[in-house]
Amino acid sequence: MQQSEASNIQGENTLSRIIKEAIRLFSAKGYHGTSIDDITQAAGITKGAFYWHFKSKEVLLRKFLEEWETRFLDGLIRATEGVKGGFLVKLQKVNRYxxxxxxxxxxxxxxxxxxxxxxxxxxxxxxxxxxSVYGKYQNFLIKIINEGKRENVFKKELDSIHASLIFMAFHDGLLLQWSMNRDNIDGEAFLSTYRAILTDGILVRDR
Amino acid sequence: MQQSEASNIQGENTLSRIIKEAIRLFSAKGYHGTSIDDITQAAGITKGAFYWHFKSKEVLLRKFLEEWETRFLDGLIRATEGVKGGFLVKLQKVNRYxxxxxxxxxxxxxxxxxxxxxxxxxxxxxxxxxxSVYGKYQNFLIKIINEGKRENVFKKELDSIHASLIFMAFHDGLLLQWSMNRDNIDGEAFLSTYRAILTDGILVRDR
DNA sequence: TCCTCTAGACCGACCGGTTAGTATAGTGCC
DNA sequence: GGCACTATACTAACCGGTCGGTCTAGAGGA
Structure with missing residues (x-):
């Protein structure tokens, strides 16, 4: 029973559709605000199909977290681990990714x-x-921050643990605000404003 | 069953207890994750008492939003409107408040x-x-930012609308991260790290 | 080629429990 | 007497989850 070729398309298709619609609904209505019926209706399947693929709603939630961890976080770590050029280049890579x-x-x-x-x-x-996922994210950031300090590029007086938490806070908050206002925002310009603030702050230098 | 020492009216006490427990539960489990039964149990009252004070769960939600608007937002606006000393003092006031x-x-x-x-x-x-509440918050921030630009203290090249959104994003994100990690964080030190980054950025000046 | 069997993918009625919300009768206190 | 409840009992919709059954493609044998 081979799955790779044209034979087993149906199941794969349904599974990915469940995940895709679940993520869409979670982002719009939260976890408790999204029912299994919402998901199955959006995916165009029945409850039976859902529970064939997932033992419970919580298993779907775990799958979703796995998805974020492997696609975003591991992707981010992989994208920066081989980078040469020091902290500045790495920071740019992290922000861009x-x-x-x-x-x-x-x-x-x-x-x-x-x-x-x-x-x-x-x-x-x-x-x-x-x-545990947040912890993994934080450890990744702390390592980069400490590299920046060693290179004398990242300000040494800023606590690494605090700074890593602040980074994650910025990313979370920015995402939420951008998502809420994305119809009225030029994402590119918004980001460059953020990057400018992050690197050099909001105040003019010679004041 | 006596609720308090003679003076206070029964109703006030119950109403404020409903709101207090609702806020606590909302912060821990979200809106859809918190049931009316959770709230009444936490407040030590019955369902009848809850529905005597609130027509529906959504009315409670509205009341909660009102609470945030009048206590936090209006309080913030009031705390800064009479302040003399220009942008820098106002920014300090906003951050402190x-x-x-x-x-x-x-x-x-x-x-x-x-x-x-x-x-x-x-x-x-x-x-x-x-x-509408977010909009009110944003307008307040934009006004302050523009004052800072006029005084040549806030960098003119940073877009005011973007910057106001970024401010709100920072506050939201910081709050969430601090709340999640508040057992392992010194709030005061965490905040001073944030303030340092906000005003002057993360990078050393002469690089 | 035809028949039987198997397994994967799915259907949809149904279940017990929970939800928001209602009803009603009664109680202590100002 | 009316305000601010309590206590209990409900309803209808909705929730996550189950279960017997169905459809299809493919395998194995005669």
């Missing part, structure tokens, strides 16, 4: 932030997984 | 961000109200 990924996978990224706000701190079983 | 308010009213602020992520973009009836 994050912006491009967020732009082309808005619903996945918005869902991640929305669901983390919704599910962390409420005693939900998924909380541990959320935190 | 926001930080202090967020610290002492964490659940109210976290709920606002969480619920906006959960409810904006999903076609919910409350969306308009959310957007």
């Amino acid at each position: 994050t912006a491009a990924f967020g732009f082309y996978n808005r619903e996945l990224c918005v869902s991640f932030t929305t669901l983390s706000a919704e599910l962390i701190g409420g005693g939900h079983a998924i909380e541990k997984y959320f935190r | 926001t930080a202090a308010f967020g610290f002492y009213n964490r659940e109210l602020c976290v709920s606002f961000t969480t619920l906006s992520a959960e409810l904006i973009g999903g076609g919910h009836a409350i969306e308009k109200y959310f957007r």
Whole structure:
């Protein structure tokens, strides 16, 4: 029973459609605001089909988190690990990758932030997984920040742990605000304003 | 069953307890993740009492938004409107007020961000109200930013609309990250790192 | 070639529990 | 007497999840 060729298209198709529609609905209505019926209706399937692919709604949630981790986070780590040229080049790479990924996978990224706000701190079983993924993200950022300090490019007086948290906070907040106002914003210009603030701040130098 | 020492009226007490517990639960589990039964149980009242004070769950949600608008936003506007000393002093005031308010009213602020992520973009009836409040916040920030530009303190090359959105994004994101990690973070130090980045950026000057 | 069997993918009625919300009768307090 | 509830009992819709059954493609044998 080979799956790779034309034979097993149906199942793969349905599975990816479930995930795609779930992500879209999660980003619009949150986890508890999205019902299985919403998802199956959007994917054009029935409840039976959904539960053939997923044991429970929580397994779908886990799959979604996996998706974010492998596609965004691992992708980001892979995109920067071989980069030569020091901190500045790496920072540029991180910003570019994050912006491009967020732009082309808005619903996945918005869902991640929305669901983390919704599910962390409420005693939900998924909380541990959320935190481990955030931790992985943070460790990645801390390593880069410390490289920047060693090169004397990143200000040494800024605490690395705080700075990594601030980076993640910026990305989360920016994504949410951009997503809410994306009809009235030029994303490219918005990002370059952000980059300017991040590197050199909002205040004029000789004041 | 006595509720308090003689003086206070029963109704006031119950009403404020409903709101307080609702905010706490919203911040932990989101809007759809919090049931009326959760709220009444936490407040130690019955369903009848809840529906005596609120016509529906959505009216409670409106009341919550009003709470955020009058207590945080109007408070912020009031705290800065009479301030003399120009942009720098005003910015300090805004940052201090926001930080202090967020610290002492964490659940109210976290709920606002969480619920906006959960409810904006999903076609919910409350969306308009959310957007009007965000719009009011943004207009306030734009005015201050433009003052800073006029004084030649805020960099003129940064777009005011983008910058205001970025400010709100920073506040939202920072609040969420701090809330998630508040057990392992020194809030004061975290904030001073943020302020340093905001004003002068992350990169060393002479590079 | 025809027949049987198997497995994967899916359908949709149905289940028990939960949800927001309603109804109603009664109670203590100002 | 009316305000601010309590206690209990409900309803109808909706929730996540189950289950028996169906359809199809392919394999194996005669």
